[in-house]
Amino acid sequence: MSYPVFAVTVDLVVLTVRDGELNVLLVQRGIEPHLGRWALPGGFVLADEDLDAAAKRELAEETGLDGPAGHLEQLGSYGAPDRDPRGRVVTVAYLALLPDLPTPTAGTDAAAAAWTPIGKLGLAFDHDRILADGIERARSKLEYTPLAAAFCPPEFTIAALRQVYEAVWGEELDPRNFHRKATSTPGFVESTGHSTEGEPGRPARLYRRGDAVLLNPPILRRKPNG
Amino acid sequence: MSYPVFAVTVDLVVLTVRDGELNVLLVQRGIEPHLGRWALPGGFVLADEDLDAAAKRELAEETGLDGPAGHLEQLGSYGAPDRDPRGRVVTVAYLALLPDLPTPTAGTDAAAAAWTPIGKLGLAFDHDRILADGIERARSKLEYTPLAAAFCPPEFTIAALRQVYEAVWGEELDPRNFHRKATSTPGFVESTGHSTEGEPGRPARLYRRGDAVLLNPPILRRKPNG
DNA sequence: TGGATTATCGTCAGAATGACGAGAAAAAAG
DNA sequence: CTTTTTTCTCGTCATTCTGACGATAATCCA
Numbered sequence: 147m148s149y150p151v152f153a154v155t156v157d158l159v160v161l162t163v164r165d166g167e168l169n170v171l172l173v174q175r176g177i178e179p180h181l182g183r184w185a186l187p188g189g190f191v192l193a194d195e196d197l198d199a200a201a202k203r204e205l206a207e208e209t210g211l212d213g214p215a216g217h218l219e220q221l222g223s224y225g226a227p228d229r230d231p232r233g234r235v236v237t238v239a240y241l242a243l244l245p246d247l248p249t250p251t252a253g254t255d256a257a258a259a260a261w262t263p264i265g266k267l268g269l270a271f272d273h274d275r276i277l278a279d280g281i282e283r284a285r286s287k288l289e290y291t292p293l294a295a296a297f298c299p300p301e302f303t304i305a306a307l308r309q310v311y312e313a314v315w316g317e318e319l320d321p322r323n324f325h326r327k328a329t330s331t332p333g334f335v336e337s338t339g340h341s342t343e344g345e346p347g348r349p350a351r352l353y354r355r356g357d358a359v360l361l362n363p364p365i366l367r368r369k370p371n372g
Numbered sequence: 373m374s375y376p377v378f379a380v381t382v383d384l385v386v387l388t389v390r391d392g393e394l395n396v397l398l399v400q401r402g403i404e405p406h407l408g409r410w411a412l413p414g415g416f417v418l419a420d421e422d423l424d425a426a427a428k429r430e431l432a433e434e435t436g437l438d439g440p441a442g443h444l445e446q447l448g449s450y451g452a453p454d455r456d457p458r459g460r461v462v463t464v465a466y467l468a469l470l471p472d473l474p475t476p477t478a479g480t481d482a483a484a485a486a487w488t489p490i491g492k493l494g495l496a497f498d499h500d501r502i503l504a505d506g507i508e509r510a511r512s513k514l515e516y517t518p519l520a521a522a523f524c525p526p527e528f529t530i531a532a533l534r535q536v537y538e539a540v541w542g543e544e545l546d547p548r549n550f551h552r553k554a555t556s557t558p559g560f561v562e563s564t565g566h567s568t569e570g571e572p573g574r575p576a577r578l579y580r581r582g583d584a585v586l587l588n589p590p591i592l593r594r595k596p597n598g
Numbered sequence: 599t600g601g602a603t604t605a606t607c608g609t610c611a612g613a614a615t616g617a618c619g620a621g622a623a624a625a626a627a628g
Numbered sequence: 629c630t631t632t633t634t635t636c637t638c639g640t641c642a643t644t645c646t647g648a649c650g651a652t653a654a655t656c657c658a
Binding site: 599600601602603604605606607608609610611612613614615616617618619620621622623624625626627628 | 629630631632633634635636637638639640641642643644645646647648649650651652653654655656657658
């Protein structure tokens with residue numbers, strides 16, 4: 147039996163919140179095809195490597211991060227026959243949610259790497275589509291899971307958590323109602339006993355991520371469909 | 373530049389509700405590897421074929437169905453290096469939700485095809501895992517989307533819709549509260565004006581699927597985490 | 599004709615939500 | 629040092645949503 151031959155890559159939608167805005171990690175391509183254009187970071191899956199392992203490896207290469215911080219999950223696969231001029235390439239996209247980090251270093255095959263606010267970006271390949279799918283996944287996951295904390299450092303205030311929601315959803319939330327909701331949903335956050343110091347305003351209690359996997363009840367956006 | 377070579381397959385988790393139970397479409401393998409064992413239907417992606425097109429083609433081959441009935445979406449990709457003894461094979465799994473259909477015919481490479489109630493199945497390859505992921509996706513999608521109607525014929529009663537929820541979730545729902553919820557959630561179902569005839573009990577009004585993409589508010593399971 | 603069965607509507611208490619007032623605790627300004 | 633500003637935290641209240649369940653309607657079946 148014979149069957150067609152493919153190359154398999156992983157591409158990463160790495161999101162973070164900087165200055166109250168949702169940002170994505172992009173690299174400027176240093177090789178053909180699409181040389182010089184901006185694209186999602188990624189690369190080929192190695193001969194003896196699992197897909198998840200390839201995604202973790204690429205994430206570590208691009209961000210220097212390889213601890214358990216943040217969140218990484220598979221987003222979906224994209225395999226249109228003409229999506230890569232080099233031939234038949236299927237890419238498995240992953241979504242990563244990370245706390246704010248220093249500007250990353252450009253990896254091999256990349257001329258530059260940068261955090262970029264989301265918007266109309268004109269990326270290489272089908273990466274605009276993949277990015278849009280990743281953003282929608284992140285918006286939706288914030289409703290039903292405690293993953294907003296993946297955007298925060300290990301200890302964070304309720305206000306910081308709320309600003310994550312506001313940045314990802316592009317929607318303002320009432321601080322008082324959000325505070326009630328975050329602290330009363332079981333397993334969302336747990337108090338550390340510490341507080342902020344030196345910031346303007348009343349000091350805020352610091353929390354860490356709770357052990358819930360799903361938020362019950364969820365925190366719903368006002369208009370999931372627009 | 374050189375990079376590893378892969379084969380790419382699509383595998384289908386085809387679910388339906390039969391006799392109040394959630395069933396999955398399985399095929400008995402007619403070729404090596406795993407000859408004679410039960411597995412999810414699937415096959416290789418063709419040389420000039422998109423992933424979604426391959427999934428649609430396989431679904432049509434296995435069920436004879438190719439209209440817009442039911443629902444088909446990508447579930448996820450699985451690519452552990454040792455998941456197929458023939459070599460490096462990445463499979464893109466799809467989830468299909470269909471109304472109850474006659475028993476399907478076995479396709480090529482399959483000795484038999486059958487609807488099977490879900491449970492501990494011992495499938496070939498990593499298909500137990502893929503099936504479990506598909507079932508969990510279906511359970512979750514019923515909470516937030518109107519996709520339960522994909523399990524029903526074009527016109528259906530509220531009771532039939534409720535029985536879909538009960539079969540997929542394995543949980544009984546109060547008929548009166550479910551009726552209120554289904555008919556009051558905007559875009560979930562719309563009345564056709566017809567009613568059932570010849571069934572025991574009071575005739576039930578028939579509905580068709582509404583135009584909503586998301587249920588707002590959602591219909592939540594009692595214990596999403598177990 | 600009467601009972602069984604299922605659909606549909608209604609009621610009521612408790613939970614969750616949205617809108618907003620008000621006090622607490624700090625830094626910043628005068 | 630006092631006042632103002634800022635932000636956090638708690639509380640109130642009306643509205644909506646949910647779960648539990650009673651009651652009636654409309655058919656089939658014996």
